[in-house]
Every structure is written in structure tokens, then in C-alpha cells.
Amino acid sequence: MSVREKYELELQSLNNKIVELGTFAQKALDKSLIALENQNVNESIAIMDEDIKANRLEEEINDQAILLIAKQQPVATDLRRVIAAIKIAADLERIADFAVNIAKSTIRIGNDPFVKSIESIRDMHEGTSKMIGLVIEAFIEEDVIKAKKIAELDDEIDALYGQTIQELLSISSQKPEKLAQITQLSFICRYLERAADHVTNISENIFYLVKGTRYDLNK
Numbered sequence: 001m002s003v004r005e006k007y008e009l010e011l012q013s014l015n016n017k018i019v020e021l022g023t024f025a026q027k028a029l030d031k032s033l034i035a036l037e038n039q040n041v042n043e044s045i046a047i048m049d050e051d052i053k054a055n056r057l058e059e060e061i062n063d064q065a066i067l068l069i070a071k072q073q074p075v076a077t078d079l080r081r082v083i084a085a086i087k088i089a090a091d092l093e094r095i096a097d098f099a100v101n102i103a104k105s106t107i108r109i110g111n112d113p114f115v116k117s118i119e120s121i122r123d124m125h126e127g128t129s130k131m132i133g134l135v136i137e138a139f140i141e142e143d144v145i146k147a148k149k150i151a152e153l154d155d156e157i158d159a160l161y162g163q164t165i166q167e168l169l170s171i172s173s174q175k176p177e178k179l180a181q182i183t184q185l186s187f188i189c190r191y192l193e194r195a196a197d198h199v200t201n202i203s204e205n206i207f208y209l210v211k212g213t214r215y216d217l218n219k
């Protein structure tokens with residue numbers, strides 16, 4: 001096996017770990033929404049316990065990327081791939097952290113009946129999960145068209161976030177005794193909105209990987 005072939009295999013292994021971390025983060029976010037809907041404390045605890053896998057995968061990606069740079073001294077496109085992998089891994093691990101944060105809020109809410117329908121939160125989650133799935137595809141295929149689509153979806157999440165927060169603020173003035181729950185629901189909205197922002201960061205790094213240029217897709 002040539003040096004180049006060995007390098008390509010190592011790079012593919014790095015990419016596979018990125019996809020694994022992305023899939024884990026998406027599933028963690030999905031589980032956190034199910035736990036919230038069912039107000040399931042045990043499932044929320046399980047999400048928190050499982051987060052160690054996301055931390056481990058990010059560490060493995062970082063270690064492997066640094067080793068590739070040290071051993072192969074990649075330049076141009078190859079170097080961009082390695083740098084993008086490190087940045088994307090950090091964003092994916094952060095998304096998994098937001099799933100943990102949602103689980104913690106679910107535990108704090110407990111069995112207290114929701115002050116309002118969580119349909120808009122469900123919609124935010126669905127949109128964010130869709131973005132994660134699309135960004136994983138964009139990364140595998142190095143598809144900047146799909147990466148650009150993610151920024152458009154992020155705008156929809158932002159709009160839902162603003163709408164839901166306004167609804168919660170209105171309820172807080174009517175039901176001040178429910179402020180603790182309203183605060184946690186507001187946090188959950190914020191976690192989903194921030195998760196979507198991190199997906200947009202990943203799409204920007206896909207642009208960097210493919211085009212070699214930085215694009216701000218949040219504008």
C-alpha cells in the first residue's frame with residue numbers, strides 16, 4: 001500500500017467518525033424531545049449518561065486529525081479536510097450537549113402539566129433534526145447546495161423560536177406561579193435554536209472544505 005493510499009484510508013476513517021458523531025448527536029436530540037413529550041425522567045437521565053460517547057468521539061477525531069497533520073503534513077485541500085473535521089466535530093459535540101441540557105430541563109419540569117402545547121417546540125426540534133440529517137449528507141457528498149439549504153432552514157427555526165418565546169412571555173404574565181416551568185421551556189427553545197446555529201456552522205465548514213473560502217450563511 002502506497003503512502004497516499006494509507007493516507008486516504010486514514011482520512012476516510014476520520015470522516016466515518018464525523019458521521020458517527022453526527023448520527024449520535026441527531027439521535028440524542030430526538031430522544032430528548034421524546035423524553036420531554038412524555039416527561040420521562042428516566043429517559044432524560046439515560047441521555048445524560050450516554051453523552052460520554054459524544055465526548056469520546058470528539059476526542060478521537062481531534063487526536064486522529066492531529067496525528068494526520070503530524071505524520072502526513074497535508075497541504076491545500078487535504079489540510080482543509082483535516083481542519084474542517086476538527087471544527088465540525090466540535091459543533092456536533094455541542095449539539096449533543098444541547099440534548100443533555102434539554103434532558104436536564106425535562107427533569108426540572110418533572111410531572112408538572114405543561115402550561116401550553118409544546119407543538120411549536122416539537123416543530124423546532126423537527127426542523128433542527130432535519131438540518132442535522134441534511135448536513136451529514138452534505139458532508140458525505142461534499143454538496144454545497146445542500147449546505148446552503150441548511151441556512152434557509154435555520155431561518156425557519158429562528159422564526160419559530162421568536163414566536164414561541166413571545167407566547168411563553170405572555171403566559172408568564174398570566175400565570176406567574178408557573179414561572180419555573182416557563183423558564184425551563186424557554187431554555188429548551190434556546191437550546192434547539194443554538195443547536196440549529198451549530199448545524200449552520202457545520203455547513204459553513206463544508207463550504208470551506210469544498211471551495212476553500214469562508215462564507216457566512218447566517219446573513
